Amino acid sequence: MKLIGSLASPYVRKVRIVMLEKKIDYEFVLEDVWRDDTTIQQSNPLGKVPCLVMEDGGAMFDSRVIVEYLDTLTPVGKLIPPNGRERAEVKCWEALADGVADAALLARLERTMRPAEQQSEKWRARQMAKVDAGLKAMSAGLKDTAYCAGNQYTLADVAVGCTLGWLAYRFPEIHWREDYPNLERLYEKLCERSTFKETAPE
Numbered sequence: 610m611k612l613i614g615s616l617a618s619p620y621v622r623k624v625r626i627v628m629l630e631k632k633i634d635y636e637f638v639l640e641d642v643w644r645d646d647t648t649i650q651q652s653n654p655l656g657k658v659p660c661l662v663m664e665d666g667g668a669m670f671d672s673r674v675i676v677e678y679l680d681t682l683t684p685v686g687k688l689i690p691p692n693g694r695e696r697a698e699v700k701c702w703e704a705l706a707d708g709v710a711d712a713a714l715l716a717r718l719e720r721t722m723r724p725a726e727q728q729s730e731k732w733r734a735r736q737m738a739k740v741d742a743g744l745k746a747m748s749a750g751l752k753d754t755a756y757c758a759g760n761q762y763t764l765a766d767v768a769v770g771c772t773l774g775w776l777a778y779r780f781p782e783i784h785w786r787e788d789y790p791n792l793e794r795l796y797e798k799l800c801e802r803s804t805f806k807e808t809a810p811e
């Protein structure tokens with residue numbers, strides 16, 4: 610299997626961590642999707658990474674679909690509960706973590722991709738409000754427990770860790786560590802895992 614991605618993307622990192630946790634071999638192919646000559650559309654018509662290209666040439670996206678598929682490939686390091694409320698809870702944590710990254714990414718692109726005269730502060734503030742609300746919800750959901758969902762390490766922790774790591778990397782001005790000490794505690798614990806160390810941006 611071939612994973613097309615970038616080193617900084619929180620969604621790509623989530624897939625890489627799942628690959629490592631589950632001890633699945635793959636080839637990592639770096640692609641800069643922002644370059645004019647990117648070939649990502651040949652695999653993903655949406656022009657986004659991560660994209661998983663399988664042995665038969667078939668391609669799969671987005672990160673939530675990929676990690677769900679990977680978790681079915683081997684019982685090693687199960688990250689998603691098999692069914693019911695527990696499964697939905699883990700997937701909802703993932704949606705929350707990805708949603709915070711989505712909003713922060715939109716806010717960042719507003720500044721990095723548009724000429725100054727086309728930028729909307731109102732739009733950016735709307736996205737940043739989602740980031741704030743998402744962080745608050747994560748902290749409230751985590752409480753003083755060791756893991757986001759249930760009493761074991763799951764995809765929920767992977768997704769939250771990737772988003773927090775990306776915020777620390779791209780938005781050092783957001784003081785989530787000070788505002789939410791329980792998120793910092795979780796993040797520091799996650800950073801001790803070899804899978805997080807191996808995939809840290811920069």
Ligand SMILES: N[C@@H](CCC(=O)N[C@@H](CS)C(=O)NCC(=O)O)C(=O)O
Pocket residue numbers: 617618619620642655656657658659670671672673707714
């Ligand atoms: N929901 C998608 C989001 C993927 C995504 O937005 N990736 C960014 C990199 S961080 C990208 O490729 N953006 C290119 C673009 O929007 O044109 C997923 O989870 O895979």
